[in-house]
Amino acid sequence: MIAEILSTGDEVRSGALVDSNSAHIAEVLEEAGLEVTRHSTVGDDLAAISSIIKEISARADVAVVTGGLGPTTDDLSAEAAAMAAGTELYEDKSALLLIENFFKKRQWLMGSLNKKQAMLPKGSKCLENPVGTAPGFAVRIENCLFFFLPGVPSEMKKMLSEKVIPEIYTLQGGIREYSLVRDLSTFGLGEAAVNENLLSVIDDYPGIKLGLRATFPEIHVKLYAKGKDEKKVSEILERATGSVLENLGNRVLSTKGEPMELVVGNMLKSRKATIAVAESCTGGLLSNMLTNVPGSSDYFLFSGITYSNDSKIKVLGVRQVVIEEHGAVHEETAKEMAVCARRIAGATYGLSTSGIAGPGGGTEEKPVGTVCIGLATPSEAKGFRFNFQFGDRLMNKKVFAVMALDVLRRELLK
Amino acid sequence: MIAEILSTGDEVRSGALVDSNSAHIAEVLEEAGLEVTRHSTVGDDLAAISSIIKEISARADVAVVTGGLGPTTDDLSAEAAAMAAGTELYEDKSALLLIENFFKKRQWLMGSLNKKQAMLPKGSKCLENPVGTAPGFAVRIENCLFFFLPGVPSEMKKMLSEKVIPEIYTLQGGIREYSLVRDLSTFGLGEAAVNENLLSVIDDYPGIKLGLRATFPEIHVKLYAKGKDEKKVSEILERATGSVLENLGNRVLSTKGEPMELVVGNMLKSRKATIAVAESCTGGLLSNMLTNVPGSSDYFLFSGITYSNDSKIKVLGVRQVVIEEHGAVHEETAKEMAVCARRIAGATYGLSTSGIAGPGGGTEEKPVGTVCIGLATPSEAKGFRFNFQFGDRLMNKKVFAVMALDVLRRELLK
Numbered sequence: 005m006i007a008e009i010l011s012t013g014d015e016v017r018s019g020a021l022v023d024s025n026s027a028h029i030a031e032v033l034e035e036a037g038l039e040v041t042r043h044s045t046v047g048d049d050l051a052a053i054s055s056i057i058k059e060i061s062a063r064a065d066v067a068v069v070t071g072g073l074g075p076t077t078d079d080l081s082a083e084a085a086a087m088a089a090g091t092e093l094y095e096d097k098s099a100l101l102l103i104e105n106f107f108k109k110r111q112w113l114m115g116s117l118n119k120k121q122a123m124l125p126k127g128s129k130c131l132e133n134p135v136g137t138a139p140g141f142a143v144r145i146e147n148c149l150f151f152f153l154p155g156v157p158s159e160m161k162k163m164l165s166e167k168v169i170p171e172i173y174t175l176q177g178g179i180r181e182y183s184l185v186r187d188l189s190t191f192g193l194g195e196a197a198v199n200e201n202l203l204s205v206i207d208d209y210p211g212i213k214l215g216l217r218a219t220f221p222e223i224h225v226k227l228y229a230k231g232k233d234e235k236k237v238s239e240i241l242e243r244a245t246g247s248v249l250e251n252l253g254n255r256v257l258s259t260k261g262e263p264m265e266l267v268v269g270n271m272l273k274s275r276k277a278t279i280a281v282a283e284s285c286t287g288g289l290l291s292n293m294l295t296n297v298p299g300s301s302d303y304f305l306f307s308g309i310t311y312s313n314d315s316k317i318k319v320l321g322v323r324q325v326v327i328e329e330h331g332a333v334h335e336e337t338a339k340e341m342a343v344c345a346r347r348i349a350g351a352t353y354g355l356s357t358s359g360i361a362g363p364g365g366g367t368e369e370k371p372v373g374t375v376c377i378g379l380a381t382p383s384e385a386k387g388f389r390f391n392f393q394f395g396d397r398l399m400n401k402k403v404f405a406v407m408a409l410d411v412l413r414r415e416l417l418k
Numbered sequence: 419m420i421a422e423i424l425s426t427g428d429e430v431r432s433g434a435l436v437d438s439n440s441a442h443i444a445e446v447l448e449e450a451g452l453e454v455t456r457h458s459t460v461g462d463d464l465a466a467i468s469s470i471i472k473e474i475s476a477r478a479d480v481a482v483v484t485g486g487l488g489p490t491t492d493d494l495s496a497e498a499a500a501m502a503a504g505t506e507l508y509e510d511k512s513a514l515l516l517i518e519n520f521f522k523k524r525q526w527l528m529g530s531l532n533k534k535q536a537m538l539p540k541g542s543k544c545l546e547n548p549v550g551t552a553p554g555f556a557v558r559i560e561n562c563l564f565f566f567l568p569g570v571p572s573e574m575k576k577m578l579s580e581k582v583i584p585e586i587y588t589l590q591g592g593i594r595e596y597s598l599v600r601d602l603s604t605f606g607l608g609e610a611a612v613n614e615n616l617l618s619v620i621d622d623y624p625g626i627k628l629g630l631r632a633t634f635p636e637i638h639v640k641l642y643a644k645g646k647d648e649k650k651v652s653e654i655l656e657r658a659t660g661s662v663l664e665n666l667g668n669r670v671l672s673t674k675g676e677p678m679e680l681v682v683g684n685m686l687k688s689r690k691a692t693i694a695v696a697e698s699c700t701g702g703l704l705s706n707m708l709t710n711v712p713g714s715s716d717y718f719l720f721s722g723i724t725y726s727n728d729s730k731i732k733v734l735g736v737r738q739v740v741i742e743e744h745g746a747v748h749e750e751t752a753k754e755m756a757v758c759a760r761r762i763a764g765a766t767y768g769l770s771t772s773g774i775a776g777p778g779g780g781t782e783e784k785p786v787g788t789v790c791i792g793l794a795t796p797s798e799a800k801g802f803r804f805n806f807q808f809g810d811r812l813m814n815k816k817v818f819a820v821m822a823l824d825v826l827r828r829e830l831l832k
Contacts, residue, residue: 017454019444020631020640022436026459030433040431041466045440045457052455217434226434281723287709288702291723295701298777298811300725306733307723309695309705315720315763319733349729363712397712 005065005176007038010046010056012071012081013155017047025070025160032164036172037183037230038066048072053084061088061146066172068164071155073138075117081152082141086125089145093123099130099139106137131167135159142171149175182234186227186245187261190252191410198223201251209244221403224261225252254417264409265293271416272303272353279412280349281307282320282341284332285359285375290405306349310341320344333358335376335387342378343385353415354380357408361400375404377411419590421452422478424460424470426485426495427569431461439484439574446578450586451597451644452480462486467498475502475560480586482578485569487552489531495566496555500539503559507537513544513553520551545581549573556585563589596648600641600659601675604666605824612637615665623658635817638675639666668831678823679707685830686717686767693826694763695721696734696755698746699773699789704819720763724755734758747772749790749801756792757799767829768794771822775814789818791825 009029015021026043033040041064046052053072060067072081086093100122107114124130124141131140131151136159140152151168153160190198195216202225206214213228227244231237249256257267272279281304283290291307294300310316313332317324321344322337330336338358346354359375366372373392378385388411392403423443429435440457447454455478460466467486474481486495500507514536521528538544538555545554545565550573554566565582567574604612609630616639620628627642641658645651663670671681686693695718697704705721708714724730727746731738735758736751744750752772760768773789780786787806792799802825806817 015629015631016441017444017457018448018629019441019446019454020629022438022441023457024436027430027433027436030431032433034432040433041460041463042470043431043437043457043459046455056456215432215434283702286706287714287718288697288705288707288721288723289709291702292700292706292815293702295703295723295725296812296815300701304701305726306729307702307721308733309702309709309721309723311709311715312719312763319720319722319762348733349726398710401706401710 005038006063007033007040007066007068008060008064009033009040009043010060010067010069011043011155012046012048012053012069014047014078016045016071025155025157028157028161029068029070029164032169033066033068033172035183035185035228036169037176038172048078048080050080050084050087053080054087057085057088057145057150061148061150064148066175067148067150068168069150069152070160073121073140073152073154075115075121075137079120082124085128085143085145085150085152089125089127089143091126094126095119096122096124096128096130096141099124099141102130102132102139103137131163133159133163134166135162140167182232182237183228183230184237184241185229186241186259188225188227188245188248188252188259189257189261189263189267190223190225190255191221191257191264191406192255193223193252195223198225198252202248205244205247205251208247209240211240212244219263220399221406222257222263254414257413264406264413266297268409268413268416269294269297269300269303271413273299275352275416277352277416278303278305278349279353279355280305280345280351282316282345282354282356282378283307283309284311284316284341284357285361286357286401286405286408287311287361289401290355290357290408293405293409305351306345308345308348316341320348333360333370333374333376335378335389338376338378339380339385339387340378342380346380352382353412354378354385355408355412357404359400359404361397361404362395363397373400375400375407377404377408379411379415381415419452419479420477421447421454421480421482422474423447423454423457424474424481424483425457425569426460426462426467426483428461428492430459430485439569439571442571442575443482443484443578446583447480447482447586449597449599449642450583451590452586462492462494464494464498464501467494468501471499471502471559471564475562475564478562480589481562481564482582483564483566484574487535487554487566487568489529489535489551493534496538499542499557499559499564499566503539503541503557505540508540509533510536510538510542510544510555513538513555516544516546516553517551545577547573547577548580549576554581596646596651597642597644598651598655600655600673602639602641602659602662602666602673603671603675603677603681604637604639604669605635605671605678605820606669607637607666609637612639612666616662619658619661619665622661623654625654626658633677634813635820636671636677668828671827678820678827680711682823682827682830683708683711683714683717685827687713689830691766691830692717692719692763693767693769694719694759694765696730696759696768696770696792697721697723698725698730698755698771699775700771700815700819700822701725701775703815704769704771704822707819707823719765720759722759722762730755734762747774747784747788747790749792749803752790752792753794753799753801754792756794760794766796767826768792768799769822769826771818773814773818775811775818776809777811787814789814789821791818791822793825793829795829
């Protein structure tokens with residue numbers, strides 16, 4: 005079945021807002037076994053929306069439309085759909101009830117404009133919005149079943165998975181294809197190298213579609229399997245996953261697509277271990293990533309962001325002689341920083357970064373992109389040096405922080 | 419003049435990649451005085467690309483197409499354009515020379531496939547790509563002038579501004595409209611409140627288009643002015659900017675669209691002041707934001723991320739009795755943290771955060787979203803308490819960090 009995606013709204017049309025909705029919808033629809041052939045975007049313009057809906061109705065079996073369901077005069081999707089279908093709007097009782105209940109529950113005053121949100125094209129089915137005021141609706145125009153959803157990403161996502169996908173499964177009826185996905189997060193190889201390492205998987209599993217997705221600096225390997233027999237699809241996906249693991253080894257962080265900070269956090273938690281950090285070049289990013297994980301206060305004790313040498317010495321207790329002898333960016337200094345952070349906080353592990361994120365500060369010997377990482381464990385302390393060539397300050401900070409976490413992860417894997 | 423945007427590629431079509439190119443192109447084209455009416459996306463499919471190019475050629479005066487210019491068999495844009503134009507490909511000598519020079523300069527080996535990138539539809543004009551191997555091209559199909567650019571954002575952006583926009587100005591000839599934009603970053607009011615405060619600006623300057631763009635938690639006010647007389651356009655934009663400043667006061671961070679961390683960084687730098695930070699709930703984010711600014715080592719000395727009470731006492735030197743009396747999340751504790759951070763690092767200012775980012779840890783008295791901020795200056799120390807209702811941990815961390823920087827910014831404005 006062919007699917008198209010339409011996003012409406014002047015903000016997206018004019019480029020004030022990047023349309024991330026369409027990518028999410030495309031991914032979900034493809035995972036449900038549909039073939040997404042086209043996305044379109046038009047502004048808040050009745051004629052433009054209605055005319056593109058008519059075009060889509062002649063091409064696709066299913067369409068998901070976002071935006072234009074709000075209470076203001078700019079919100080034109082229902083009217084445009086009615087126009088394209090050659091029908092009129094009516095006040096949908098169930099939609100009105102949903103809106104009234106939304107306000108009642110929150111003890112908010114319902115504006116008179118909100119009543120407009122219950123006006124749907126004749127022949128529609130109202131789709132409940134569990135998180136916002138705007139109910140969506142499904143309506144058939146020509147041979148295409150249209151799903152109209154709000155543009156707010158959190159509302160759209162919830163309604164897509166809870167309301168639209170079940171309807172699509174019903175639509176597919178007996179001929180439904182099961183479509184399963186595995187998401188393996190990896191770190192340590194570039195996209196081309198990951199691809200090269202997985203050539204045999206592609207050969208051995210012709211039924212599996214393999215996609216690489218970079219969420220810098222991690223590369224996600226996504227395995228897609230399709231078929232009519234759910235058990236078989238699941239089995240082949242398991243085997244292909246095993247084959248990826250064999251080929252990439254401990255460069256795979258998680259077979260559930262988890263990012264580095266969550267993987268390391270879970271490892272620390274399950275070992276009842278704690279961590280203290282000393283950051284120089286990463287400037288707080290490493291700590292910020294660790295503390296983005298809910299519940300991280302269980303294992304994250306302290307981080308000293310010691311940009312100046314003075315603060316490395318005074319706050320962390322790094323020996324002046326170490327910095328004088330080796331400089332701030334050095335394995336020995338990083339090692340000492342990790343040891344000091346661990347000691348100060350009484351943590352199981354100490355982790356540190358010192359490097360040159362750029363754009364300034366590089367030398368011939370230590371160019372921009374150089375990072376030294378220190379790791380202190382209950383039994384020893386180690387220093388490492390790496391060099392990255394991304395050039396950009398923010399990318400360097402990011403890859404330095406993830407690299408440091410990877411050093412700890414590999415230690416925890418032992 | 420009507421413009422459309424087409425992005426091609428299976429990654430964008432399937433949702434593996436969010437199409438941020440189209441938003442950038444739309445913004446640039448609108449600023450050049452064009453009216454962008456539609457964006458479309460199709461996959462790496464010859465028939466699909468060629469058929470949508472034909473559709474666009476019947477609707478638009480100008481179109482920008484991205485993707486499909488690479489050397490592999492997936493790269494089909496030139497072929498699809500030739501097909502839509504009813505013409506053939508030829509080897510463009512200037513394109514071939516550009517590709518050969520690209521490889522020569524870098525002393526790389528040119529692959530035989532790269533020769534394919536010089537095959538352009540008859541009647542095209544080659545557009546140099548200063549950063550990559552793929553030259554673009556411009557070709558007229560029906561009444562529409564198409565610009566084909568690479569999909570790599572950095573290459574596309576450079577070619578759009580350096581090659582496409584000048585061609586569009588030529589196209590507009592005598593009737594060219596000047597289009598100027600002002601971007602004012604603000605913090606402290608929600609989108610609806612900013613809008614309400616600017617109603618008089620909308621009334622007083624009917625020639626100015628006003629757009630609001632949220633880059634959480636900042637709201638950018640964008641003023642667009644258009645006209646044939648550049649000086650007049652510039653004058654009216656200045657006056658409208660002045661009116662926004664009058665209405666929003668010191669909630670405006672910058673009239674150059676600068677984010678909070680850059681504004682505060684520049685203020686510290688120009689005052690030759692330094693800063694030390696003590697973070698609890700923001701977990702490194704505040705320091706990370708500050709150190710994202712190149713050159714921040716001039717004023718950023720130290721940050722202690724003291725998640726545990728123990729580290730607040732042992733590392734920062736917060737008095738145990740203050741925490742015992744008030745708790746970790748309290749104005750008095752935040753004040754003491756700021757004073758300690760300032761003292762330890764010998765900085766001009768000390769800034770601190772202590773709060774509840776969630777999802778756990780909230781109480782009736784101090785619900786999730788509560789943050790206490792401390793500020794220590796050379797002459798005094800202050801504590802503040804704020805409450806935000808975003809619910810989400812990452813949003814809370816972000817608004818807490820920006821709020822803390824705003825407390826410092828307002829102090830520096832005095």
